[in-house]
Amino acid sequence: MTGTTSDESGAFVEQFEIGPYATGALDGLSFSVKDNIDLAGRPTSFGSPSWRDAHPAPLYNAVCVDQLLAEGATCRGKVVADEFTYSLDGESHFYGTPRNARAPDRIPGGSSSGSAASVANGLVDFSLGTDSGGSVRVPASLCGIWGLRPSLHRISEAGVLPFMPSVSTVGVLANSLVALERPAKVLLKSTGRAVPDVSxxxxxxxxxxxxxxxxxxxxxxxxxxxxxxxxxxxxxxxxxxxxxxxxxxxMCNEAALRNLQTIEFESVVGNWIEAHKPELGFVFSMAYGNVKNFDRVKxxxxxxxxxxxxxxxxxxxxxxxxxxxxxxxxxxxxxxxxxxxxxxxxxxxxxxxxxxxxxxxxxxxxxxxxxxxxxxxxxxxxxxxxxxxxxxxxxxxxxxx
Amino acid sequence: MTGTTSDESGAFVEQFEIGPYATGALDGLSFSVKDNIDLAGRPTSFGSPSWRDAHPAPLYNAVCVDQLLAEGATCRGKVVADEFTYSLDGESHFYGTPRNARAPDRIPGGSSSGSAASVANGLVDFSLGTDSGGSVRVPASLCGIWGLRPSLHRISEAGVLPFMPSVSTVGVLANSLVALERPAKVLLKSTGRAVPDVSxxxxxxxxxxxxxxxxxxxxxxxxxxxxxxxxxxxxxxxxxxxxxxxxxxxMCNEAALRNLQTIEFESVVGNWIEAHKPELGFVFSMAYGNVKNFDRVKxxxxxxxxxxxxxxxxxxxxxxxxxxxxxxxxxxxxxxxxxxxxxxxxxxxxxxxxxxxxxxxxxxxxxxxxxxxxxxxxxxxxxxxxxxxxxxxxxxxxxxx
Known part of the structure; x- marks a missing residue:
């Protein structure tokens, strides 16, 4: 692909190799995992070093990770996520800005910034990301790769850090439609039921x-x-x-989704932030100020x-x-x-x-x-x-x- | 109703009054909240005193609680949940066995045991519970009240302790069909779209x-x-x-749901248990032993x-x-x-x-x-x-x- 080394890509929090556990539908494919999705024995940061240091390393992989490993894919490492996955730009205060391979002077998009960069720089075939307000689709678009946000909750979120339960999904970023389809069908548990032709x-x-x-x-x-x-x-x-x-x-954003996201973010992450007072990046602090001043009941x-x-x-x-x-x-x-x-x-x-x-x-x-x-x-x-x-x-x- | 006092019911972890925030569709109705659903300023135990003591009190109510308060309902307190909500019997090692009002020598069923008992003993009109393998329906059945498990994820789970993301739902228990329907339609955000008659x-x-x-x-x-x-x-x-x-x-249980529940429980709660080694009740310890010995990849x-x-x-x-x-x-x-x-x-x-x-x-x-x-x-x-x-x-x- 581009010949970028992993260090130059800025995509990885950590590189290692896990699996595969068996041979299967994903033989020969490699993937990376966004840093809000559990990998056994490795702390999950949620894009925040304070979160990482306050939580023990998980004992189990997220279910979506084990699905891939059980079908023959190899995990190549943990990749950068924006802070609390609450961003669309991919410029992390703590983990840097992963390289937009096709436009290196431009942002990669976020919050699945490392997922996109690890794929677009040719270091893995596909990546597991998550998407609430666009966190898979935006970096896929801005980096020029494929991205899938599936139907809400079609992919298991067990072991994936909760963000907005009524909105968030696990998704896939990939360097080709085939490399998107193969893991997508495993994660979706597609049954082969007949579907209509596009008309x-x-x-x-x-x-x-x-x-x-x-x-x-x-x-x-x-x-x-x-x-x-x-x-x-x-x-x-x-x-x-x-x-x-x-x-x-x-109307979809301004009157509906944006408010729902803020309300759910308060209940899921806001509680923790208020109790633990973690170090916050500047841009996240600004965004979170709006969350705190939000009138959820209204x-x-x-x-x-x-x-x-x-x-x-x-x-x-x-x-x-x-x-x-x-x-x-x-x-x-x-x-x-x-x-x-x-x-x-x-x-x-x-x-x-x-x-x-x-x-x-x-x-x-x-x-x-x-x-x-x-x-x-x-x-x-x-x-x-x-x-x-x-x-x-x-x-x-x-x-x- | 039965004239049981709240103490005799064994349903409550704590009694208090919250709201309503406004008048609305639920004016005049009172409810209780299962102890895996956040209430602002009060620690959520998840049925485990060790969990309660390891986590700060939430700053916000769960979204489903605020939906009810914003429509005129009054919250009367926090009610008993089985340990980590991983039970169907309602005999908590830590919080006791809430009273089955119509059959006091019998178990109330769980894990929404306090929800069922607070309703069946006439202390509230309805209760918020959660259901993965039957935790709303079983206590509703055994205590002789109404219970609804809605479609998966139709009700927001923000601020509700995660259990099994591909299975768990928030649900409602109530003392009449009307007292079930009114909060259900608020929580489901029912739009009034025409539905067919039953045929x-x-x-x-x-x-x-x-x-x-x-x-x-x-x-x-x-x-x-x-x-x-x-x-x-x-x-x-x-x-x-x-x-x-x-x-x-x-087949639904033995080959499918039971295994999915075990896999997701490992990723969501098992990680915490292994890291924190909390005090476990005897019955839960037995059940959790099966979880630990489970081959998730197979x-x-x-x-x-x-x-x-x-x-x-x-x-x-x-x-x-x-x-x-x-x-x-x-x-x-x-x-x-x-x-x-x-x-x-x-x-x-x-x-x-x-x-x-x-x-x-x-x-x-x-x-x-x-x-x-x-x-x-x-x-x-x-x-x-x-x-x-x-x-x-x-x-x-x-x-x-």
Missing amino acids: RILYLQDAFNVADKPVADAALNALERISGASGVSLEAVSFAELVGYDAPLS QMKCLALCEKLFEDINAGLPDGTVVCFPSTPVVAPLKGSLTTLEAVQDFYNRTMTITAFSGVGRFPEISAPLLDVGGIPVGLSFAAGHYKDEFLLKAVGKLVR | RILYLQDAFNVADKPVADAALNALERISGASGVSLEAVSFAELVGYDAPLS QMKCLALCEKLFEDINAGLPDGTVVCFPSTPVVAPLKGSLTTLEAVQDFYNRTMTITAFSGVGRFPEISAPLLDVGGIPVGLSFAAGHYKDEFLLKAVGKLVR
């Missing part, structure tokens, strides 16, 4: 509108090529048309809105349908460019306007490294209805191969 | 065959009455007919079987269908009767043969206090397909009212 591609106009114009143009061009080559129809759809009433895509109604959006979006995504959009509204920002409040808010608000769509929908999304804007990679996302993970994998295989 | 009652023969004959007879008599009064057809179905191939109901294939059973069972439960069975195969055993290995194995194996059905199916089940065997209560369960929680509540309302 319709929708493109979500609101997401194109929020993206930079070169990104939106590249995405639409790619979809037109894909539609032409595959013979599958391509139709524009607005978020309002999808759900059946007048509402903007931004925002309880966001839970009902999340449920309603889940039902309404999925009603618009019947069998055979995939919905497409740029995975991120921008290519990777230059390192050091997210230094003003305005820049940070623009990056997060626009990115999460797109990523919250699958978060609220609880459905699978694959970020495919199909776009190039002036030599810089960015992802094109394909999503399908809740629990239609195997359909989505098959559809992307047909459309992209 | 068919199936009764699951394998579950009837595993039950004591008086329990099975009482259940079938009740279903015949319900079918006659409602005009909804009643049909026998075997597990093999439901899934479409030759397999016994016991059992990884149970995850694939769980996924296959999930798909196959749900394919047999289309819209309009409820499936019924005795909630437990037995009435509550006498206190002190589960003292031999044979007695313990018979109680757990037969009970979990039934309870693992909804666990593997990830679908909602309501245990209704409709049966009486020689003056001792036992539950009749109604279940429906995955995510059909609102349909199930409506169906039970039509069939039982």
Whole structure:
């Protein structure tokens, strides 16, 4: 691949070799593990040295790790996670900024920053990450590799540090669609049940509108090529048309998911932070200040809105349908460019306007490294209805191969 | 109700009053909270004093608690949970055996033992519990009250101690169907989307065959009455007919859920126990010995079987269908009767043969206090397909009212 050494990649917290336990569907594949997923005998940091030092090393691997080792894959090490996985930029105060292999002067995206960098720098075939607000899809998009956020809770989270139980998933980042599919089917425990063929591609106009114009143009061009080559129809759809009433895509983030994430983060991580007063990185401290000042009781109604959006979006995504959009509204920002409040808010608000769509929908999304804007990679996302993970994998295989 | 004082009930770890925060859908209702669900400023024990003393008190309530308080309900206290919620009997080494109000010489069932006792003794209208292998449904059945295990992950688990992420749910126990429905709809964030009418009652023969004959007879008599009064057809179905191939109901527990639970318990709680060596109750120590000696890698294939059973069972439960069975195969055993290995194995194996059905199916089940065997209560369960929680509540309302 790029010939980057592991040290130059900045991806790894620690390198070692575990397994495989047996031969199986993943023979010959190597993987890395994000540092909020347990590896036996090695402390899990959750992206925070204070957390790492306050918790004993786990005795068991996370279930998702053992699934891979039992099917023939080899674990090559533990990779960097953003602090408490609460970031989309991949610039860790404690563990540094893993190298964006195809755009080394730019951020890799986070919070699965080391997962993306270990794959994109050619050091492993795939990586286990986690995704709440985009933590698999954003680094996959910005580093130009494949990324899967599966349907909510389709992959076991036992031994994975809890983040936001109603939102978070384990996901996979990989250097090819085959290297994504093979571990995905093991982790999803895919049964081989027949799934329909893809019969319709929708493109979500609101997401194109929020993206930079070169990104939106590249995405639409790619979809037109894909539609032409595959013979599958391509139709524009607005978020309002999808759900059946007048509402903007931004509602998914601003009124729903963002508040739910804050509420759940308080209950899961906030309790620990308040009791232990750990050392916090500057950027996380700023974000956490917003969490602490949040009125959770007033925002309880966001839970009902999340449920309603889940039902309404999925009603618009019947069998055979995939919905497409740029995975991120921008290519990777230059390192050091997210230094003003305005820049940070623009990056997060626009990115999460797109990523919250699958978060609220609880459905699978694959970020495919199909776009190039002036030599810089960015992802094109394909999503399908809740629990239609195997359909989505098959559809992307047909459309992209 | 029974006039039992809270002290006599043995249900409470601590009594106090919290909320309500506002008026709403739950005005006038009181509830208790199982001691693995966070209440701000009060240590959560997880049923283990060692766990309680090793963890600081949470700063925030669990999300599910705040949902109830924000809708007008009043919290009356924290109630007993079995040790690490890893039991179905409700005889805690540390916190005692909450009183089974209708059969005081018998166990209340667990692990939501204090939840059931606080409701059955008339001290609250409903209680928040959790259910992995039956921890809401079993005490509801044995104490003669209502219990709901919802679809997997329909209720937020933020601030609820993790047990088995692929199996565990928050649930509700209540003294009437109305007192069950009102908090259930808040916790489920029910949207009011139209659901079909119940058109068919199936009764699951394998579950009837595993039950004591008086329990099975009482259940079938009740279903015949319900079918006659409602005009909804009643049909026998075997597990093999439901899934479409030759397999016994016991497969759900023995080959699938039981192993998944053990694997996830190791990753979630086993790590902590091994690192901290807490004081363990005798019965839990015995059960945990089996966990420690379990070969998790050899059992990884149970995850694939769980996924296959999930798909196959749900394919047999289309819209309009409820499936019924005795909630437990037995009435509550006498206190002190589960003292031999044979007695313990018979109680757990037969009970979990039934309870693992909804666990593997990830679908909602309501245990209704409709049966009486020689003056001792036992539950009749109604279940429906995955995510059909609102349909199930409506169906039970039509069939039982």
